Amino acid sequence: MSTATDDRYNKLEKVMKKLGYEKNSLIEVLHSTQGIFGYLGVDTLKFVAKRLKLSYSKVYGVATFYNYFRLKPKGRHNIVVCLGTACYIKGSEKILQKIEQRYGIKAGETTSDEALSLLTARCFGSCSLAPVIVFDEEIKAKVSLENPLCGIEESIK
């Protein structure tokens, strides 16, 4: 989608205009950009750089410096695989590998249709339920290696 036809860019333009296209407003602009787009993509960062008359490397540098900023889209759903000790002992790494293979993404990535983000964590405090995965905030306990998606596959669209 081009910047001319994508209404999100109009919104972003208004934000920057309100801030007077000030170079010093970069962090605030990036904040708004993430709020509007959900993440900071390359095209969006280039757009911001051009409008604020900053180099792309400067804008990219600030975007990558703060953990708060996301440079990749977030999926509509997410699976978090626990890799803490109790889960690891019970095969969570294999569970992670199976999910990675099933969706063709690695931990930390999102599918190209933005349906699913795959993440990892170190212990949810539910070790007695190991191995554990969390699907859209819901804990799935004692996940089996044979069927790691435990019926959630149909919800991922």
Ligand code: FES
């Ligand atoms: S190690 Fe996985 S819940 Fe504690």
